[in-house]
Amino acid sequence: MTHVEINGDAPSVEALHQAAAWGFGHYTSMQVRGRAVAGLDLHLARLREASAELFPDDPAPPDGMVIELIGHALRAERDASVRVTILPGMDVMVSVSAPAVETPRPPLRVRTVRFGRDLPHLKHRGTLAQTHLAMEARRAGFDDVLFLGPGDVISEGSVWNVVFWDGDRVVWPQAPMLAGITMQVLRRTLTSLDVPQITRPISLPETAGLPAAAATNSHFPDQAIQTIDEIDFPLYGHLTTILRKGWNAVPWQAIV
Incomplete structure (x- = not known):
């Protein structure tokens, strides 16, 4: 089609x-x-x-x-x-x-790379470097790549946004990155559902104290992340349940 x-x-x-x-x-x-x-x-x-x-x-x-x-x-x-x-x-x-097919996906194992896209706030056509880094990560045995900025501050994945849970709140990274539409929709809907959220800079070492992580984009709003480098996120199921609840409450807007 x-x-x-x-x-x-x-x-x-x-x-x-x-x-x-x-x-x-x-x-x-x-x-x-x-x-x-x-x-x-x-x-x-x-x-x-x-x-x-x-x-x-x-x-x-x-x-x-x-x-x-x-x-x-x-x-x-x-x-x-x-x-x-x-x-x-x-x-x-x-x-x-053809529409993306939502099928069960195993939790991701991602590798970090120090990298920042040009004009990161824009969804532009210059995707060679990020695609190359994602392919390199897969050749090394990982599922995808997560980008780090100065000070090892987490920004975004190759074609997705990352989100964490600290045991009490959903935590969104604050860094130069593309604000994905799925991320924006989830933040808006979770606010309407009174789910606690915060946006703040998150360095890679800090993630060792966070119990859950996930990836989100238009193909998979609640993709679990099992590991980032050697850091394990054992309670990812709690976060993906929150994200799925938010996604199921999203009002879809008609195209005439």
Whole structure:
């Protein structure tokens, strides 16, 4: 079911070549279920804000137009994976593919690496380094990679946000990173459920005193983390239960 549209039309070979060859631009990725999206307003805000920063001389595509282009690209599909990319010239490319399948996943074993993405607050197309580091970690026997900044402060995973539990509260790292939409949705919903939360810098040595850790993104909002390097998180099930409760309470926003 994979197909691509640019500005609502089937793209020419020339347009696809230009989109593929020029790595400048930004995007957001979402899961559509029943023609609705968790955190659609946050996806639209991400696109607006990144467009204003990367393309300051051009007006960002209006939210209504972006929603219309997503709906058009979905055709008759009700469930799908959707990626919206803003290209130079404010062209809007919408890619539609099969929905991510939620299947039970074993707890992750991740390796830390000192690394920071360029413009880490943006979801941009420059992903070579983070992908390479994730692949290196897998070749070394780990499942993925977790990035550390100055002072060994934890920031983010390769394509996910990390979250901890300290025995009383959900703890989100404070560092230069991409604020994932799933993370933002969970924080908003957990607040509405009166689940205690805190955001603060977390150094790698500090995690040895935390009983639980998890990874979260649009494919898996509550993926358990078993170990970070040699540090074990034995009570990850408690945290993933909290995250799943929050995710199940998320209101999904319709795409007309």
